[in-house]
């Protein structure tokens with residue numbers, strides 16, 4: 001199928017606008033409130049997520065104004081993108097393969113958030129990049145749900161090998177689709193490269209930036225039971241963690257099996273909403 005024929009439905013505009021606004025240090029919280037409130041369905045889902053076990057607020061928020069004030073702009077940004085990704089997948093979530101995709105994105109975001117500190121990266125930025133890194137898969141899922149779900153169900157191999165199969169089926173892989181989706185969003189360069197380049201090999205010079213964190217988080221999420229497709233082959237999780245500075249081990253003090261359990265609990269909590 002020629003790429004020109006792939007008409008990507010637009011990503012929820014509220015989430016895109018929040019992404020753009022939240023990076024502006026001068027943004028007023030009331031602007032964020034107004035923006036979220038402009039889409040009542042989005043606002044209500046956001047409020048539910050904000051009050052879920054995932055964020056475990058001591059005092060649940062009764063309104064968007066309160067939620068925005070409690071969470072702050074940066075956490076709100078990641079949460080809005082999470083709600084946006086789920087809304088974008090919409091009815092395609094009836095396919096088990098698409099639910100696995102959603103879980104993979106959420107798990108990658110939670111892993112990136114947990115490990116962000118070793119790369120001196122803000123944890124909310126890490127979460128946002130993690131939830132967004134496979135947004136191109138969501139694009140393919142929305143355009144061609146049945147063929148893409150079938151591909152995800154049958155493919156076996158390391159995650160990058162799926163890119164060839166996507167190109168064979170659609171003409172474009174999910175990294176290229178992700179680029180096409182986010183190119184007009186005016187996102188920070190580092191988040192864009194997490195979308196375009198996360199299946200490239202690890203950097204040979206050992207840098208620890210947002211892109212390298214997302215590469216590890218995507219693979220670690222897969223290795224801990226939240227792969228984007230069931231036949232995804234991953235290196236052992238210990239080896240993946242070893243690609244980050246050694247202090248990363250201190251961020252999973254109870255070991256990787258316990259971390260996997262934490263991820264499962266968080267994901268189930270948000271899925272129960």
Ligand SMILES: [Fe+2]
Pocket residue numbers: 133134174198199
């Ligand atoms: Fe990917």
Ligand SMILES: [Fe+2]
Pocket residue numbers: 104108133134218219228
């Ligand atoms: Fe991924």
